[in-house]
Amino acid sequence: MNTWLALTKKEFKLSLPAFIIAAVLFVGFMVGGYFIGRNFGYADEVLLGVSLFASSLHTLLLAFYLFYSLNTERKRLHLWLHNPMSISGLLSAKIFTNFVYMIITFAASITLNVIFFQRVTDLFNQQTLFNLTGTLLIMFLFSSLFVAAVFLFFWSIFMTLSQKMNDFLSFVITFLLFVFTSWALGKVTDLSFYQTLTQWGEIKIQDMFVGFELNVDFDSQSASGDTFLESTFIYIGDIIVEIIGIIALFFATCWIIERKVEV
Template structure:
């Protein structure tokens, strides 16, 4: 276990430049928005809105982080693969490091948004509709989904990258890229084809949860000023089964990727 923790630390150091770049970019974007907003008397609100826009973009954070990390490993692939730990440990170390980095930038973005809600005079009206508990609950629900989407994208990318590296040792880079691209297209087509079938509905359409139930479960106060009301579409639902199904697919992909890394990529 200590060897794996050391590997996580090494991966985090490897990804530190990317993390610093992201933090600097975040500060720059928020600062720029705050500067232009301040010229019109809305500096804090503008900064908070910029941070709010950046939060959902984090679904691509792990993908970009893994791309950068794996490209760095490509230059010294033999050293990485000569590590005595199994393939799944190598990949998990990268994912954990990426999740730590993502959590840092996501936390900073959320703090800026909450700061804006607390101190901006433009946002005082929001508390007539939502309390702090409502905001935190909605934020937690959103952040959980951001992490799930980010992991999904990252593991698909890792699978395709390892598949591509396996092919390059045998048939060259250009043809390997084309075959990998075709594989991605075929898998996306099959996924789209499956999602329209009754079988897919049977697999995934269980554990129905209404977003209205979640909102009311979070004790949302839907009353706004002057007797108006916030309307929510009662047909807006999601299924726990779809999350479970996607988790199983991602777990299978991760196992296949680890096996390819261990057995099919020569060093």
């Protein structure tokens, strides 16, 4: 455990420049948003938009941090890989530290979302806002972990290929493999069999809204907001499959690095 903690400490130092870049960009966006919004008299609205945009970018931030960390490590791969620790240990230290870095700016952006949302509108009550923020938080975190797991998997394939060919060709083949895999997975998730397998454990979106009623008029075809919200679900089955996907990709990455990546 001490070995892993010492490694984690090193990872914090290694990824610090990437964190500083992200933090400066985040602050820069907010300050820029404030001045632009103030000029037009919509400071809160613009800042809400900017903080929402910043929150959504966090789905990619963990993958960016990992890219920075692994790319730095690539220049001295023997230092990283000449270690008795398993690849899962080495990678988990990277994921943990970069996840912590991501959480810092993510927490700030979510807090700003809530503050500016409340200043812009009183559409939702506290309970509804709390429910929506919680759901978005979990969805963003899962998405960022999933994107990071996908990135790590394809990075390990890129590293394997780059031993046999130049970086450009390795990148092109890895990218094509990514596009093909995404397309194939899209086909699989469209199958009714897959949907039967995953669409269970419904959570009604409607249940998140407390004391709120929405009426929508689509080109004179009236629809009740209740009907719209009643028919929208989050499935626990989907979440479980996503967790399994993240774990499977992580261990596949470990397997590839352990057996295929060379110094």
